[in-house]
Amino acid sequence: MPGPSAPEGAGSTPGTPETPEQRRRRLAAVFGETLPEQTSDDRDDREGPGSGEAAGDAWLRAQVPPHHGG
Template identity: 65%
Template sequence: MHDVSDPERETEWQRRRRLAEVFGDALPETTSDERAPEEARAADTDAWLKAQVPPHHGGH
């Protein structure tokens, strides 16, 4: 935890980071533009969506 004796001297990004740590959403060390693009996940593809169609809906 950060020790902030005077909340008024805390910068906006420090406040956001402190709140994120308290509520479990710590900020990442890098931003998305600094990381390599992720491969498309199976859940993001049309194939996954089509596989979820029940047989009685004319799926396969």
């Protein structure tokens, strides 16, 4: 009884280790792209150039009711 065939993109012969690029492509084909290349932690989410205020802080300030002063 023959064994399972190697998946496409695996090493050319059984027992040959696949390269990191081949492994990444194989896993992406099976699971899809699970994580973005860049997360919000990596980006500079500022309101404007030189404003010094993060987008989350600006949103929070916009949510303060008028009777709490400003």
